[in-house]
């Protein structure tokens with residue numbers, strides 16, 4: 001069983017009471033809860049349905065969560081900024097992403113998002129002088145992407161222009 005060690009909190013707009021709803025790691029990582037019904041649920045203290053805010057537990061995206069995400073069309077780690085979240089080493093096991101690129105069970109659409117995320121990492125570690133290669137993550141991302149150039153080219157249309165313009169010269173593209 002997936003134990004409920006994580007949570008989402010709902011703060012009441014009227015009385016400030018905070019209600020806590022348990023979530024499993026998986027539910028928290030992939031936002032698998034009904035945001036709408038939580039938002040409009042009744043405060044356990046004053047019964048008001050006016051919500052001030054919802055806040056969920058922080059979840060580190062480990063290798064096993066990343067793999068599940070990569071195999072499933074339905075799962076999202078974020079509605080809008082997946083490529084930013086995946087490439088942030090404080091939130092995600094970026095090194096696990098390289099293996100997923102070579103995994104035949106990983107969906108093509110997810111591989112494109114991974115490539116985009118890795119290009120964002122390169123972009124983020126570029127300085128005025130070029131790539132900050134002293135950063136080990138950036139150096140490894142660069143080496144791993146160079147090994148997979150055709151895959152990067154295939155994903156080109158998915159990558160934002162400013163990221164592409166910054167990262168591609170460092171991949172020999």
Ligand SMILES: [Zn+2]
Nearest residue numbers: 012015043046
């Ligand atoms: Zn209340």
